[in-house]
Amino acid sequence: MAVALEQARLAGERGEVPVGAVVVVVAEEASAQHQQPLGTAAGNQAERQGDPTAHAEMLALRSALASVSARGDSWRAVMPRATLYVTCEPCPMCAGAALACRVGRVVYGARQPRVGADGSWASLLRRGRDGSDGGGGSAATTEEDQQEHPYHPNLEVRSGVLADESAALLKAFFRRRRNGSTQAG
Secondary structure, eight states, rough: OOHHHHHHHHHHHTTTTOOOOEEEEOOOSOOOOOOOSSOOOOEEHHHHOOOOTOOHHHHHHHHHHHHHTTTTHHHHHHHEEEEEEEEOOOOHHHHHHHHHHHHSSEEEEETTTTOOOOOOOOHHHOTTTSSSSTTTTSEEEEEEGGGOOOSSSSSSEEOOOHHHHEEEEEEEHHHHHHHHHOHHH
């Protein structure tokens, strides 16, 4: 998550909405107990690319898929072992992409009440008893609070990781935007 947070900072410095993402996969060797990046980490690039779909999650997922393909591996075999780390709750487009890519786990920081697709605005990744994550928004959820996704029953979702840091970046960015400046500092 620290890598995703750094990508969010860099995106904010470029005048992009400060969201960062990285896809990692658990190493296959039994002796390797750590996760390794799959592809490259990314920050939002909608303004830079003139493409409103150039969200950090989309870019990180595309990079991971390209890396898997370049190695000659099947994305269907690799992506279920992958984790998508993102600094804020994915929007419906990015949640849909994570589902289509069959990532095994989504871990995110800050909730996004206006566009979040894990119970804040829509519920695409999972359903709790009340349509939310059951954790009140900022706390990490428990297994008991999650229901399986009907098309991706093994998807694990965890929210609230470095949420305060992620939310602070977003709040500062939008405060600057309201004051007429999108540059950091």
